[in-house]
Amino acid sequence: MTTTTTPTLDRPPIIPAPKRRWRRGGARLLWPLLALGLTLLYNGLFTSGFFRIELRDGKLFGSLIDILNRGSPVMLLGLGMTLVIATGGIDLSVGAVMAIAGAVAAILIVRPEYSPLSVIDVGGSVPLAVLLAMLCAGVAGLFNGTLVALVGMQPIVATLILMVAGRGVAQLLTDGQHVYINNPAFEFIGTGTFLWLPFPITIVACAALLLGLLTRATALGLFIESVGSNPIASRYSGIDARSVKLTTYLLSGICAAVAGLIVTADIRDADANNVGLYLELDAILAAAIGGTSLSGGRFSLLGTIIGALVIQSLTTTILTQGVDAAMTRVIKAGVVVAVCMLQSEVVRAGLFRHMKRIIRLRQSTHSYT
Numbered sequence: 482m483t484t485t486t487t488p489t490l491d492r493p494p495i496i497p498a499p500k501r502r503w504r505r506g507g508a509r510l511l512w513p514l515l516a517l518g519l520t521l522l523y524n525g526l527f528t529s530g531f532f533r534i535e536l537r538d539g540k541l542f543g544s545l546i547d548i549l550n551r552g553s554p555v556m557l558l559g560l561g562m563t564l565v566i567a568t569g570g571i572d573l574s575v576g577a578v579m580a581i582a583g584a585v586a587a588i589l590i591v592r593p594e595y596s597p598l599s600v601i602d603v604g605g606s607v608p609l610a611v612l613l614a615m616l617c618a619g620v621a622g623l624f625n626g627t628l629v630a631l632v633g634m635q636p637i638v639a640t641l642i643l644m645v646a647g648r649g650v651a652q653l654l655t656d657g658q659h660v661y662i663n664n665p666a667f668e669f670i671g672t673g674t675f676l677w678l679p680f681p682i683t684i685v686a687c688a689a690l691l692l693g694l695l696t697r698a699t700a701l702g703l704f705i706e707s708v709g710s711n712p713i714a715s716r717y718s719g720i721d722a723r724s725v726k727l728t729t730y731l732l733s734g735i736c737a738a739v740a741g742l743i744v745t746a747d748i749r750d751a752d753a754n755n756v757g758l759y760l761e762l763d764a765i766l767a768a769a770i771g772g773t774s775l776s777g778g779r780f781s782l783l784g785t786i787i788g789a790l791v792i793q794s795l796t797t798t799i800l801t802q803g804v805d806a807a808m809t810r811v812i813k814a815g816v817v818v819a820v821c822m823l824q825s826e827v828v829r830a831g832l833f834r835h836m837k838r839i840i841r842l843r844q845s846t847h848s849y850t
Contacts, residue, residue: 577647579741579757622734671746709777
């Protein structure tokens with residue numbers, strides 16, 4: 482009598498579900514918030530009256546208000562830069578676009594004879610001058626987007642072209658001279674007050690709200706993350722990566738224009754040589770500190786704002802403590818490197834393992850004693 486055995490199917494091994502990693506948005510903001518909190522705490526302990534806020538002549542004054550106000554241009558640049566970086570690109574031309582926007586607005590208002598734009602008469606209308614300046618910056622952003630999305634040029638090379646040439650364009654428009662502005666309506670952009678706060682803070686809040694709604698209330702944010710994280714899969718999914726990249730570079734140019742208008746209105750001078758100089762680096766650092774992946778995909782607009790506040794609070798700390806100006810960038814770079822390293826899971830895992838070893842060694846020494 483033969484017994485038949487039923488064949489057993491080889492079942493795949495059960496793989497335990499991986500532990501939930503600390504990748505949520507709130508966790509990514511922990512380290513930038515911690516750096517910002519420690520910087521503010523240091524100032525509160527060693528700078529008298531740092532947290533004091535006063536209301537004088539219908540306007541709030543204080544160190545915290547100054548940090549928000551002075552950090553507004555970097556916040557605006559960082560918001561646009563974040564969207565570009567999320568697509569896997571970079572925009573090195575935002576500082577030059579700031580200079581172009583400020584020069585265009587100032588020339589249209591003042592109409593100096595030596596400028597080629599003096600033939601355009603806006604009738605002294607500040608809103609029209611601002612609109613045309615933002616239009617020029619939008620064209621600059623589309624120029625970058627065309628080189629990257631349509632021509633296929635590397636983003637760092639494409640935007641480096643406008644970074645060099647854009648400031649030259651601003652100098653040509655101003656004939657290499659300073660264009661001084663004496664227009665209260667235009668100066669309000671950089672020095673005005675709205676609801677007791679400096680008007681640049683209101684501009685940043687509105688820009689962040691609009692971009693937040695645009696990227697989270699619509700499909701644009703999902704498209705940006707998809708193009709940045711996996712462009713091939715996004716193309717097979719029917720996402721037009723070229724349109725997405727063009728949109729992000731356009732938004733980056735507009736944000737740079739608003740930042741340039743704020744700086745130009747604040748100093749009452751269209752200085753093509755210095756407006757926005759090296760601010761593109763601070764914008765990239767703000768995005769990196771805020772948790773935006775420089776390889777594309779993941780991004781956080783709120784994190785970028787926090788990163789810009791970290792950079793500005795560090796600058797304020799260094800200036801108030803009387804540190805040599807030559808050491809400013811070195812100290813800022815050290816803090817930025819530390820915050821970015823703490824955002825790395827590999828670094829955090831290594832630190833946690835090292836801390837566990839120290840705790841075990843201490844416990845073992847206590848048990849022997």
